[in-house]
Amino acid sequence: MKTASLKERLSDQARAEGFAAMGICAPDAIPEAAARLRTFLAEGHHGQMQWMADRSDWRGNPAALWPEARSVIMLAEAYTPETDPLAILSHPDRAAISVYAQGKDYHDLVKRRLKRLGRWLLDQAGQGEAIKVFVDTAPVMEKPLAQAAGLGWQGKHTNLLSRNLGNWVFLGAIFTTIDLPKDAPESQHCGSCTACLDICPTRAFPAPFRLDARRCISYLTIEHKGPVDPDLRPLMGNRIYGCDDCLAICPWNKFAKAASEIGYQPRIGAPDLAELATLDDTAFRASFAGSPIKRIGRDRFIRNVLYAIGNSGLPSLRPVAQALTADPDPTVAEAAQWALSRLS
Template sequence: MALGDLKSRLAEEATDAGFAMARICTPDSVPEVPGRLTAFLEAGRHGQMTWLEDRATWRGDPAALWPDAQSVIMLAEAYTPDHDPLEDLKRQDRGVVSVYARNKDYHDIVKKRLKRVARWLVAEAACEVKVFVDTAPVPEKALGQAAGLGWQGKHTNLLSRDLGNWFFLGAIFTTAKLQPDEPEVDHCGSCRRCLDICPTDAFPAPYQLDARLCISYLTIEHKGPVDEALRPKLGNRIYGCDDCLAVCPWNKFANTARDYRYAARDDLNAPPLADLAMLDETQFRAFFSGSPIKRIGRDRFVRNVLYAIGNSGDPALCDTARQLIADPDPTVSDAALWAVGRLQGTSSK
């Protein structure tokens, strides 16, 4: 089969599998990544994410991850919400979960689609393949730009003129030699909306992120107590943050999510903080079965909920927080004490 025909049929197969877009680059198409990654790590901006250091060589050089790979197929999967998530921040007695985590774990959904496309490619091109969904040391965003899916905006996330920035990324590495697409160029212009809205000023400069200040990092990756100076800035965000994504003007072109499993569960659409705070380990695991939230565990999640309770300004939630002061987990206990003090006006932080 001619390479051009194979590429065209590959795009059709990707669309049939549920992807919004598919583009191609080569494993060596992101020579800028090692330097950027080294600078990020040396500045300590990765915080507790030591796994970024552990596999820095592979993450910086996709060609080293699998030397036999000739092409990288980058695929985008839309999960666009049907409402403005910034509106949820106004309901301070309710928790705000990042849009991507309000239903099934996208890793499972995207990986199945990738495997379908990969099996098709193996059958058509007699090649080898490997599939990745952001759990492997792959610089997906840089490869996505190199392949022409979009560009890394000032908030460091990938965004597209066709999709906005509400989309997941998947990658198929293959030994098949496919014609690369043209890389995308920056279209952010003078816009600063994503930088200016950040509650914690997590962007030292455009196109740079200090994860240690990012609410997504603090509520998901950070273990132990969060710095008291940052806790009020979390607001009622209990898992992740969508502020910089939600304000991007390119979202006016965003595709609606095609998979119903990305639509928010009713019980994760602004859930009551009082209910979430009282989840024990068994209840937490049952409530978040099949959800990416399950990964952080009950203690870290309830910690986040207690910070949100402290920020709620609702004295009726004080009794809920007080019940957790004696929690066996010291971080939960600390968060409960902080929430009670804040609601009673004894903590100014």
């Protein structure tokens, strides 16, 4: 079977599955990635994310992850919000939760779609071929691979953005032994725009196209264990899980496509901080079943809620913080004391 014809039909099938775009690159298409990753790690910009360093050889060289692979099929799926994610920041009694985490866990939804598409590809290719699918949980640098596959470019905020999709996209990868025709890489089109850098509350970008995760609110609320630096807490506002500021401000979003997956529709929204603060472990797990929020656990989540309460400026929330000053988790108890001091 001619691989050019197979690629064309694969693209059609990908769109039928709900993907917004597809591109293909070679596993060795990002030779500069390894050096960039080494610099990132050497500067300590990964913070507590030791898993990035532990498998950096694979992460920096996709060809080493699976030497038999001949093609990397990169797929983008839109999760564009229907409302302005920045609007919630002016409601200090409510919790700001990143758009991607307001619906069902994208890992499950995207991986299910990738597996269906991969099975279709194997059925067409015949015996002897193989695939591996990845969605943000393996040592795969999806964003550089997506740029190499022509889906978009890594903007100054380091996220992938596209002239056709904006930057509200999830990425998935299918590695395959099939040698499919490759797409041309995309070049960056940010120009002189610095909107994403300027809006960052914590100044997490030491330079364009570079991120210091230790100052990023997404990292601080999701990956960082233990107390957050007191100097950074006031800058977090009411953001309790992730941060969308640099994504939401990007002018390329005027070309963003609507989300086609109903599972990405918000089912959490902007909950009341006082109600969230009362969650014990059982209630937390029940409230966020099927959500990526569940993976950070109740204690880290309540820590974030208390920082938001401390930033609210609302004396009515003092009893809420007071009730948690004796929490069994020392980080939660310290966050409650901090919130009380801020509301005094």
